[in-house]
Amino acid sequence: MQTFRLHHPNDIKLTDIEESATAIGFFDGLHRGHQSVIDEMSRIAEEKGLKKAVMTFDPHPSVVLNPKQQRTTYVTPLDVKLDMLEKKGIDYCFIIHFSSSFASLDPDYFVQEYIIGSRINTLIAGFDFTYGYKGRGNINTLADYDEFTVRVIDKCECSGSEAKISTTKIREDLSEGNIQDVNDALGRTYSVSGLVVQGEKRGRTIGFPTANIESEYRYFLPRNGVYAVTLRLNNEGTLLKGVCNVGVKPTFHDSAVKPSIEVHLFDFDRSIYGESVTVYWHEFIRDEKKFNGIEELVAQITKDKDTAETLLSEVSLSEPAV
Incomplete structure (x- = not known):
C-alpha cells in the first residue's frame, strides 16, 4: 500500500x-x-x-474544532488503522494533516486540491460526510462536480436498533463496559496491542502472576474493571485465555495513578517480558474496587478467574480473535 501524507498548503502533486x-x-x-x-x-x-484507495485525516478534527471534547485517543490509532487497510488490499492511502489552516479551507478548494488533485475517479462516502470550512460542503455539493462521481452509503444500524453505528457510540460503550455491543459494532473483538513490561510483581506474590502491558499507541481503553480476555503472543501467534484488570489497582494506589493493563493467563508460567502482544476484550466481569486486605483481594480474583474461564469456554484458541 502506497501512503501519501498531504498537508495545507499541499506541495505534493499526484499527477x-x-x-x-x-x-x-x-x-x-x-x-x-x-x-x-x-x-x-x-x-x-x-x-x-x-x-482501491482510502482518504483519511490525522489528527482527529476535534483537536482543531472542539478543544473541550477533543479526541487524542483512538479505537484504532493511525498505525493500526493503516495496517488494517493494507490487509484489506488497499492500494493507496491519502492521509491529510488536519490543521487549523486546513479546517478553514473553502469547500471548493478542498475538492479541487485534494479530490480532483488526487486523481479520484469515484468518491465513496457516508451519508453524513461534510468537508471544508465549518462543514459547509456535503454529499449534495460533491454531486455538483463533473470530474468524478459520488457514491453515498446509508447508515449502518446497530443490531436490534435503528441507531447508527458510530465511533462515538463505540467509545461510549467502552466507557460503560458494554463490550458485547462494542464487538458487535466493530464486527470483530476489540483489541489493544502493546509490550509486556516489568510491573510491580505484586501478583506473583499472591499466586496470580500478571503480564503488565504497555500499549504501543494512544488507545481509547475500556472502563476500569475486570474482563475476560484472550491474549496473542504476536511473534509466535499463540492465543491464550486470561482475566484482565484495567485500572489503578485501588487496593494499593489512589486514583491519581495512570491506568494499567494487567492480564493473568490461565495455565501459563513462561516469562514473556519484552514480547509484543495483543489483548482481545470479550466480556466485562465487574468494576474495579478497593479491597480490605490481601485475603479479600485473592478471594475475589479467584472468583474472577472462574468467571472468565466460564465466559471464555466457547472461545477457540485455534482461530484469530477478530
Whole structure:
C-alpha cells in the first residue's frame, strides 16, 4: 500500500498515480459502518478497473474544532488503522494533516486540491460526510462536480436498533463496559496491542502472576474493571485465555495513578517480558474496587478467574480473535 501524507498548503502533486475509487472519512475503529463504505469502494474499483484507495485525516478534527471534547485517543490509532487497510488490499492511502489552516479551507478548494488533485475517479462516502470550512460542503455539493462521481452509503444500524453505528457510540460503550455491543459494532473483538513490561510483581506474590502491558499507541481503553480476555503472543501467534484488570489497582494506589493493563493467563508460567502482544476484550466481569486486605483481594480474583474461564469456554484458541 502506497501512503501519501498531504498537508495545507499541499506541495505534493499526484499527477503520476493511477485513478482510484476512494473511500473518504476518518474511519476510527473501522467498524461495520466504515467497512460498508470501504467494501463498496472495493466493489466499484474492481468493476471499473481502478485502484482501491482510502482518504483519511490525522489528527482527529476535534483537536482543531472542539478543544473541550477533543479526541487524542483512538479505537484504532493511525498505525493500526493503516495496517488494517493494507490487509484489506488497499492500494493507496491519502492521509491529510488536519490543521487549523486546513479546517478553514473553502469547500471548493478542498475538492479541487485534494479530490480532483488526487486523481479520484469515484468518491465513496457516508451519508453524513461534510468537508471544508465549518462543514459547509456535503454529499449534495460533491454531486455538483463533473470530474468524478459520488457514491453515498446509508447508515449502518446497530443490531436490534435503528441507531447508527458510530465511533462515538463505540467509545461510549467502552466507557460503560458494554463490550458485547462494542464487538458487535466493530464486527470483530476489540483489541489493544502493546509490550509486556516489568510491573510491580505484586501478583506473583499472591499466586496470580500478571503480564503488565504497555500499549504501543494512544488507545481509547475500556472502563476500569475486570474482563475476560484472550491474549496473542504476536511473534509466535499463540492465543491464550486470561482475566484482565484495567485500572489503578485501588487496593494499593489512589486514583491519581495512570491506568494499567494487567492480564493473568490461565495455565501459563513462561516469562514473556519484552514480547509484543495483543489483548482481545470479550466480556466485562465487574468494576474495579478497593479491597480490605490481601485475603479479600485473592478471594475475589479467584472468583474472577472462574468467571472468565466460564465466559471464555466457547472461545477457540485455534482461530484469530477478530
